[in-house]
Amino acid sequence: MDGNGRWAGARGLPxxxxxxxxxxxxxxxxxxxxxxxxxxxxxxxxxxxNWVRPRAEVRHILGLHEKxxxxxxxxNELDVRIQWIxxxxxxxxxxxPRYVQRAIRKAVADTAHNGGMTLTVAFDxxxxxxxxxxxxxxxxxxxxxxxxxxxxxxxxxxxxxxDVLVRTSGEHRVSNFLLWQSAGAKIHxxxxxxxxxxxxxxxxxxxxxx
Ligand code: FPP
Numbered sequence: 417m418d419g420n421g422r423w424a425g426a427r428g429l430p431x432x433x434x435x436x437x438x439x440x441x442x443x444x445x446x447x448x449x450x451x452x453x454x455x456x457x458x459x460x461x462x463x464x465x466n467w468v469r470p471r472a473e474v475r476h477i478l479g480l481h482e483k484x485x486x487x488x489x490x491x492n493e494l495d496v497r498i499q500w501i502x503x504x505x506x507x508x509x510x511x512x513p514r515y516v517q518r519a520i521r522k523a524v525a526d527t528a529h530n531g532g533m534t535l536t537v538a539f540d541x542x543x544x545x546x547x548x549x550x551x552x553x554x555x556x557x558x559x560x561x562x563x564x565x566x567x568x569x570x571x572x573x574x575x576x577x578x579d580v581l582v583r584t585s586g587e588h589r590v591s592n593f594l595l596w597q598s599a600g601a602k603i604h605x606x607x608x609x610x611x612x613x614x615x616x617x618x619x620x621x622x623x624x625x626x
Contacts, residue, residue, distance in 0.1 A: 418610055422585060442459060445613065448614070449618065456536070458538065458578070460541070462481065463593075482515060484537065486519055505517050538593065541571075541593075542592045544592055550567075550569040578598040579625055584608055
């Protein structure tokens with residue numbers, strides 16, 4: 417969801433205002449996505465690399481995740497199941513604060529019964545960290561290291577392969593997002609900054625699948 421900072425800068429607003437609008441836009445886009453019959457939508461909310469951002473910005477983004485995971489009534493209304501992907505809370509490197517952990521656990525439990533779209537939020541997530549953890553877990557289990565065993569030890573083994581990867585705000589590079597799962601994915605590039613990413617942008621990305 418790139419471009420929150422640039423969206424705010426273009427309006428003379430602080431970066432945090434861009435993130436606030438980014439969270440609102442995610443709520444709007446989830447509504448659109450369910451009307452397009454999308455089964456799985458996964459968004460990159462906060463990476464393992466993002467912790468080096470200024471403390472006030474990090475605190476603001478954490479609060480927005482608490483807010484997003486608090487939207488249980490909306491998610492239930494839309495029949496959306498929310499889940500989280502990231503460094504397991506009990507792993508030594510994990511950095512998710514307890515109040516965000518609580519919001520995540522509650523939202524995951526309170527939407528688990530929904531059978532519509534699955535919205536997965538990546539928080540304290542890095543594709544390389546996930547692969548390292550999967551290889552370590554596969555090795556510790558004594559299984560041979562194969563694609564199948566690594567796949568079984570990913571953070572969310574049931575997350576299907578990525579069909580379309582969307583890069584917003586003019587970014588033309590691979591990030592540390594779902595590295596294993598996005599092998600072979602189509603990529604949709606658009607210049608729209610995340611807070612303005614709407615139905616037309618989503619439809620343009622889905623065009624790649626037809
Ligand atoms: C990318 O824009 C945004 C982030 C790293 C922040 C996280 C995303 C949001 C707050 C959107 C809402 C989502 C959730 C899950 C609460 P940037 O800061 O890199 O902006 P720039 O590329 O213009 O500098």
